[in-house]
Amino acid sequence: MIGFRKAGNDRAVHGRVRRTAGAATAVMLAVGGLLSAGAGTSAAGPGTGPTAVVSMGDSYVSGEAGRWKGNSLTDSGSRNGTDRAWVSGSSYDPAKVYGASAGGCDRSDSAEVLSAGPLADTAVNLACSGATSENVFRAANGGVPLKGEAPQADQLAAIAASRDVRVIVLSIGGNDLGFADIIEECAYDFVLWGSYCYDDQQYAVDGKIDAVVAGIGKSVDEIRAVMRGAGYADSSYRVVLQSYPSPIPRGAENRYTQSDWSRLNTGGCPFWNRDSDWARDSLVPQLANRIKAVAAAKGAQFLDLRDMLQGREVCAKSSKLVSSSVPASARTSEWARWIDTNETQGPVQESMHPNHYGQLALGRCLALAVAQPAASGVSCRNTPGADHTGMYLTPVP
Incomplete structure (x- = not known):
């Protein structure tokens, strides 16, 4: 039998599948330290004090799956060199990668805001695996805590008062839409029912997406409200609102045939071609286009990631599994975490997220985007056969 397990709001299948800086110092600051220091301990805030770049939102920007190469x-x-949490023998310490957030928010040491390089004097990662829009809103405006932490906009208020915030990058909406539920249902249909999921799931997405988009828009509004309250003009910093990449390839780009169990037992990508095509070419672009509209309406910069993992997805023909004869490499290995349904290699909540290599690439995308005018929307892509330094920007589709 195939079972399923919830891990916060980030969920994935589990059962018998085998798987699934330079001039400025990038420091992930503990929010508790910021709060205890208070806003009045030094002259800081808009235009003064150490500069900061801040990441907010969900697991796609917190650094979930950064453990894996x-x-x-x-x-x-x-x-085979893929597990960055390995200590020795059969001993593993996820805190080597996620620090004190291991098993909860999973803020990786290679998370986008850190791997982007010296965008500011300090880098602060407020994002948390499992977050929905209401975990971003201020508590006074409908926000709710998550995993023992205050709503992210309330945490931002302390940072805005003690640092000169220059960039805020936001990834939100995937958990509101139910990405994990979609993955679960589509895997069920492959493993158990021999049917497609795309039709029912598209109906469900269409019924939710307006509310999801409203939540994304309100998240940006909450950030603006906090920053204005701290004395910042909207033009004194930028909000980068990003979309999501697809962790699975199109059916024709999958290296495993769908007619046997290799996608289930070897690749960690138990999805039919038709459903894979729908996810890659319909679902991901649908949400990206709606996020693009929110960015335009709210004066945020749009960072389009729909094609960021092209050819580097789980089971992609252009990438390879790591083995004793095929070493881990950003040039040849997959950039997303497979579905490790037995949880023999870490928690299932890491599944279907950009891994260490993917996060280095995301950081490069953010650095390139911030180097562009704040009003420009950009799409980030990878160069086949290159590592994260090969990421480049194109106009938004």
Whole structure:
């Protein structure tokens, strides 16, 4: 039997599938430290004090799956060099990657806001795995805590008062829309029912998406309200609102046939071609286009990530599993975490997220976007066969 397990709001299938800086110092600051320091301990705020770049939102920007450098079928030791949490023997310490947020918000040491390089004097990661829009809103305006932490906009208020915030990058909406539920249902249809999921799931998405988009818009409004309250003019910093990449390839770009169990037992991508095509070419672009409209309406910069993992997805023909003869490499390995349904390699909540290599690429995308005029919307893509330094920008589709 195939079972399913919830891990906060980020969920994925589990059962018998084998798987799934330079001039400025990038420091992930503990929010508790900021709060205890208070806003009045030094002259800071808009235009004064150490500059800061801040990330807010969900697991796609918190750094979920940053533990992994590609995917390997080997369950022991370092897993052929893919497991950055490996200590020795059969000992693993996720805190090596996620710090005190391990098992909760999973803020990776290679999260986008850190791997982007020296965009500011300090980098602060407020994003949390499992977050929905209401975890971003201020408590006074409908926000709710998550995993023992205050709503992210309330945390931002302390940072805005003690730092000169220059960039705020936001990734939100995926959990509101139910990405994990979609993954779950589509995997069920592959493993158990022999049917497609795209038709029912598209109906469900169409019924939710207006409310999801409203929540994304309100999240930006909440950020603006906090920053204005701290004395910032809207033009004194930028909000980068990003979309989501697809962690799975189109059916024709999958290296495993759908007619046997290799996608289930080897690749960690148990989805039919038709459903994969729908996710890659309908679902991801549908949400990206709606987020683009929110960015335009709210004066945010749009960072389009729909094609960011092209050819680097789980099971993509252009990428390879890591093995004893195929070392982990940003040039050849997958850039997303497979579905490790037995949880023999870390928690299931890491599934279907950009891994360490993917996060380095996301950081490069953010750095390139911030180098552009704040009003420009850009799409970030990778160069086949290159590492994260090969990321480049194109006009938004």
